Amino acid sequence: MKGYHSEEKISQTVHQSHIPFKNLKMRNDSELSDGELQEAFAKGLLKPGLNITQDKPKTTANNVEGMKQCLVEFRRNLPWVERLDMSNPPAADIVAKAEGKLATQDSGPINAEDDFQREMYFYRQAQASVLEALPQLLKLKIATKRPEDYFAEMAKTDQHMQKIRKKLIMKQTAMEKSEKAKKLREQRKYGKKVQTEVLQKRQKEKKAMMASVKNYQKGMTDKLDFLDGDQGKGKGKKGAGVTKAAMNKKGPNAKRKFKDQRFGFGGKKSGSKWNTKESHNDVSGFKAKVAHGKGGKKFGKGGKQKPNKRPGKDSRRKMKNRS
Template identity: 35%
Template sequence: MAKKGVTQSPKAGPKTKSPVRDGKSVEKKSDRRKSFEPVVEKMVEAYGEEWEDESDEEAPETNGSKGNKRKARDDEPSEEESDSEDSDHEHGGIDLEGIDDSDSESELDSDGDAEKDDDKEEEDDDEEEIDVDELSAEDEEDEEQIAAGTRVRQTINNKEGLLAALRRFALDTNPKTVPFAFHQSVVSSKKTEDSIPSIDDDLQRELAFMNQALEAARQGRALLRKEGVPFTRPTDYFAETVRSDETMQKVKAKLVEDATAKKAAAEARKQRDLKKFGKQVQVQKQLERQKQKRETLEKINLLKRKRQEGGSSALGATEADDLFDVAVDNELRSAGNSKKRAATGDSRGAPNAKRQKKDAKYGFGGKKRFSKSGDAMSSGDLSGFSAKRMKSGGAAGGGPKKGGKAPRPGKSRRKAMAGKR
């Protein structure tokens, strides 16, 4: 079938003068066959243009094709040898080409886009076609191609046909002849796609679309105002809307719900954070307390050890001091105010260099030997003696027994007491 299309095409032009459509369909078949070959896209498009042109023509002449023939001869041998496919492809277009060249002139005058078509012709000349004589040989190759398979997708982009169709039904939107209110369409000056960095980026994409629409809306409003067409809806104009009140209420409710949910979530998070923070504070306080306690205990232990080692006399502690742990208190106080002490250079701090030297040489606080043994002083010391206690007859002696405990009752009395119990 495809073969038929090709072979016919050169003759079909003149024969089918009136039914342009038929000629077209034939062309299309040939076109379709063509594209089975792995063809460069550009080629296909160029091809499309060719046959489109053809569709508009009515009476092809032979002049053009002859010219083509002559030109084609030059390229022929090399093309055939090197790349049969390519030549084959070009060949398909040949007849149309000739027709095209020859006839386009008549139409161009009427159409007015002569320049464009001229350009096209030049292009066509560049990619020259092959002779009609080669036709049969080429066709065999074509058939092989078809048998080989039709994998490459063929595309149609009949630009001429599209433009013709457009011309047939287009509304006049020329701003000079028609008021804007007639069509209300705005074509933006730039391509929106250029301002979209990535099609998958929803936000950017929607923003680009919105910008395009916004620009159009501004432009449209200005034009409509200039033409005196009412634009803004007055506040007292009520009419049915696209989306019913119900829907809008639903939307509003959803918005409110969303907002409250968000707020609640924020509140909850805040509370959570606060809780977490509060706990942290608590833990810190506890730790601090523990630390303080540990320090205090440590200090007390240290002091005790010191006192055990050095004896209370060395520190100059009296009995009363011992009783109320004054030294401990002093020690604690010293720890608390150590900074202040250090600043003032207190006696409790490190002694001066001379004293240190002397301490090193002679020892600190004198000798400890015999410190507990009695001597003349201690025997002479009668501060612990009281005649009264002596007289009360406490053999236990020495203890701080003022008034004293009642002496132990005699045995019989004790027995009696036990019997009572």
């Protein structure tokens, strides 16, 4: 610790008293234990005031002659154009004069802790240096402005820049080839996708055509629009398969119409054929021959009318195809 006798000095005192230092245990690797210090103090090994802070005065050396000698040794008598050093006060504060205020240095010392005052002081001092140095440079015929056709010297040679240019061109060409190959892969994927969609569309159309043919054979439709192919598709997709919903919207087919005409529409009847009291008592239309099976040749045994013979299967198929 600063200002205190070091542990090394205490250990030297212990060694002088012929006490083996290795027997003294260290605490925290930097200090002796309290018991060991008390034991050493009781034996007179530690002197009074050994652990009292000692403030030593700080000595400073201001060797002016030596500094002047060093300055003479490294000073070189170079012309001003090689040094370009300026030592001048800051320029006048034009803004303060225009506003009728005193400049900072006129109003008092500059506060070094004030950032704004300090920076403005540096700025005005740089202005004063420029105002003083420009006339001297012009007097020495040294240009202070860059000409319009000035080209900065390249840090690298033309050969090196040509190599860089070739590498950049090769990199750009490789990128273009990569982009072109990427586009071709995308086009191939898109072509395969379109081809798959076309095949699926054809299969769907074929399936719809077969469904339409089956519906026509079963008598569920009497339209042949599905035979038009693509021409029917342009007119609301008539070539597609006929569904029950579409058939209901278009109306009943021929088979349904025939059954409705023959058997009626179902539901409650109008009751026009029901007997009433008057029709029950009216016997003017009664014919005994018809009622008792004596109507002639068109009646067989039992007075029942012979039903029509049903045609065969081939005949029914031919009749169905003709319709």
